[in-house]
Amino acid sequence: MKQLLVFIKKEFAHVLRDRKTLLILFGMPVVQILIFGFALTNEVKNSKILIVDNAKDIVSQRLITQLEASRYFEIEKAAWNHDQIEEGFKAGTIKLAIVFPANFQNELLHQNSVQVQILADASDPNNATTLINYASSVIQDYQSQVNQTATVPYRIIPEMRMLYNPQLKGAHNFVPGVMALVLMLVCVMMTAVSIVKEKETGTMEILLVSPFKPILVILAKAVPYLLLSLINVVSILLLSVFLLDLPIHGSILLLFAESTLFIITCLTLGIFISVKTDSQQTAMLISLMGMLLPTILFSGFMFPIENMPLPLQIISNIVPSKWFYIIVKSIMIKGLGIAAIWKETLILVGITSFLLVISLKSFKIRLS
Amino acid sequence: MSETVIHAENLTKRFGDFVAANALTLEVYKGEIFGFLGANGAGKTTAMRMFCGLSIPTSGKATIAGYDVYRQTELIKKNIGYMSQKFSLYEDLTVLENIRFFGGIYGLSNAQLKSKSDELITQLGLQHEAKKLVSGLPLGWKQKLSFSVAVLHQPKIVFLDEPTGGVDPVTRRQFWDLIYDAADKGVTIFVTTHYMDEAEYCNRISIMVDGKIEALDSPGNLKKHFQVDSMHEVFYQLARGAKRGE
Numbered sequence: 001m002k003q004l005l006v007f008i009k010k011e012f013a014h015v016l017r018d019r020k021t022l023l024i025l026f027g028m029p030v031v032q033i034l035i036f037g038f039a040l041t042n043e044v045k046n047s048k049i050l051i052v053d054n055a056k057d058i059v060s061q062r063l064i065t066q067l068e069a070s071r072y073f074e075i076e077k078a079a080w081n082h083d084q085i086e087e088g089f090k091a092g093t094i095k096l097a098i099v100f101p102a103n104f105q106n107e108l109l110h111q112n113s114v115q116v117q118i119l120a121d122a123s124d125p126n127n128a129t130t131l132i133n134y135a136s137s138v139i140q141d142y143q144s145q146v147n148q149t150a151t152v153p154y155r156i157i158p159e160m161r162m163l164y165n166p167q168l169k170g171a172h173n174f175v176p177g178v179m180a181l182v183l184m185l186v187c188v189m190m191t192a193v194s195i196v197k198e199k200e201t202g203t204m205e206i207l208l209v210s211p212f213k214p215i216l217v218i219l220a221k222a223v224p225y226l227l228l229s230l231i232n233v234v235s236i237l238l239l240s241v242f243l244l245d246l247p248i249h250g251s252i253l254l255l256f257a258e259s260t261l262f263i264i265t266c267l268t269l270g271i272f273i274s275v276k277t278d279s280q281q282t283a284m285l286i287s288l289m290g291m292l293l294p295t296i297l298f299s300g301f302m303f304p305i306e307n308m309p310l311p312l313q314i315i316s317n318i319v320p321s322k323w324f325y326i327i328v329k330s331i332m333i334k335g336l337g338i339a340a341i342w343k344e345t346l347i348l349v350g351i352t353s354f355l356l357v358i359s360l361k362s363f364k365i366r367l368s
Numbered sequence: 369m370s371e372t373v374i375h376a377e378n379l380t381k382r383f384g385d386f387v388a389a390n391a392l393t394l395e396v397y398k399g400e401i402f403g404f405l406g407a408n409g410a411g412k413t414t415a416m417r418m419f420c421g422l423s424i425p426t427s428g429k430a431t432i433a434g435y436d437v438y439r440q441t442e443l444i445k446k447n448i449g450y451m452s453q454k455f456s457l458y459e460d461l462t463v464l465e466n467i468r469f470f471g472g473i474y475g476l477s478n479a480q481l482k483s484k485s486d487e488l489i490t491q492l493g494l495q496h497e498a499k500k501l502v503s504g505l506p507l508g509w510k511q512k513l514s515f516s517v518a519v520l521h522q523p524k525i526v527f528l529d530e531p532t533g534g535v536d537p538v539t540r541r542q543f544w545d546l547i548y549d550a551a552d553k554g555v556t557i558f559v560t561t562h563y564m565d566e567a568e569y570c571n572r573i574s575i576m577v578d579g580k581i582e583a584l585d586s587p588g589n590l591k592k593h594f595q596v597d598s599m600h601e602v603f604y605q606l607a608r609g610a611k612r613g614e
Contacts, residue, residue: 006468007472010465010469013460014460017460201454202456205450205456206456209450211442211445212474
């Protein structure tokens with residue numbers, strides 16, 4: 001046990017002494033969150049919307065006022081015909097259009113239910129979803145205000161249309177993606193490189209000749225990166241909550257438990273790569289090309305998996321980040337508990353155990 | 369005749385059809401400096417790996433420091449030191465940290481670590497460098513430090529795999545002083561080298577050709593036997609018959 005502590009201490013010394021790596025290690029999540037975050041938030045605020053009010057009655061006017069009050073929207077101009085909507089979208093001057101039917105108030109009062117049409121430019125699916133969600137929540141707010149005094153509940157049904165990309169393929173949120181990306185990068189690459197480095201410099205030989213058990217070498221290598229990665233998870237979450245106003249809807253404990261699981265998955269991947277390679281460059285290349293690229297491509301974070309051809313969809317199932325991405329999205333954004341994600345969790349556990357067994361086996365083979 | 373620390377009988381290692389080490393038989397005694405010579409590819413490394421408990425032999429018998437190479441590799445590892453041909457300390461750690469780390473993984477106590485590292489640093493004259501990174505040391509000093517670290521836990525045998533590669537003659541001579549010191553204290557030295565002048569420093573040497581030990585005696589006796597003046601000639605006569613190369 002004491003030997004293990006000596007070893008872990010040494011590993012920390014390696015990491016903490018290397019300023020450049022340290023900067024990448026802790027700077028990367030911050031930079032990525034900032035880049036992804038501000039590209040997204042700046043656009044959503046003060047988006048120009050076009051309103052076609054065919055009713056011009058009290059209810060529609062009140063709704064428009066409420067929309068105007070929202071800091072997300074800036075009412076461009078009240079147009080009178082549909083052509084202007086299309087022109088606006090094409091010119092890119094508006095992001096959203098809301099159409100009130102004639103007799104809006106009458107229908108609402110007499111039939112207790114009325115439709116309002118919301119059109120969005122879905123060529124940017126992220127923006128479109130966000131804007132539609134904002135708009136419908138404003139409408140829903142208004143509806144509940146009205147219903148407080150009403151005897152029969154009124155319903156204003158937003159009818160949404162995604163123009164140009166009706167199926168709306170795209171990421172809901174990038175934070176889970178960035179988390180998967182950063183953890184992949186830190187855990188896989190750093191572990192792989194640090195173990196291969198020992199092989200390259202010849203210190204691994206000395207360690208193998210010593211009574212220190214090979215499995216402990218691996219354990220001692222993994223511990224520092226596990227801790228550093230957890231710090232990264234904390235910093236990503238802090239940034240997303242306080243800087244991006246993206247609350248964590250689900251259990252933070254569960255989120256950390258799942259992140260730890262995913263970190264362990266990545267660490268075993270790193271160990272696996274290090275067992276199979278002999279130079280730092282190879283290890284780094286394999287980590288980057290073999291791990292990072294699939295994370296970006298197949299996790300569903302940037303490119304919707306449902307749009308891919310079937311073979312690629314099948315391949316995406318063996319990419320651990322895909323499952324982690326689903327898990328984080330479910331916990332953080334949808335606020336779901338373990339009951340909803342036990343299947344994904346189980347898959348991650350399976351992948352991890354599989355990798356662990358294989359890498360320990362091949363590590364032993366190298367010894368004999 | 370003093371105590372036997374390495375005992376091998378018909379020790380063989382095969383990789384498929386290839387016999388890397390063929391029926392090695394040798395004995396090395398306590399406190400002896402034993403030179404293990406052979407051209408590249410002769411099977412020295414394979415033999416050494418078996419002696420260090422890193423590789424399980426295919427057949428034959430061997431005990432290292434009294435422990436069996438098949439069943440007691442863990443005990444062997446506790447009782448041997450090893451220094452490889454590559455310089456193998458951590459460059460990004462200080463001299464002191466390296467000593468403490470390697471002492472630590474051999475399970476030395478904190479008190480032992482402290483006294484040992486102080487002793488070692490004084491012996492090597494590295495007082496001013498103790499807190500500096502190893503990467504800044506000249507190669508010769510690194511090799512000496514490497515050797516001292518390998519014998520830090522007082523092993524019965526220390527295996528040196530071409531320890532003086534790329535070092536200038538003066539530093540090599542100093543390095544051998546360290547080896548003699550250790551041997552005087554009863555540590556057995558098992559060393560591979562390509563330098564024939566170093567072979568002359570050994571008490572006894574063996575020469576491996578194509579996986580077999582072709583000669584085993586003191587340098588003086590070998591020269592007499594082959595009727596030549598230098599170890600160089602002995603080595604050349606034996607090794608030129610080799611069929612295996614790199």
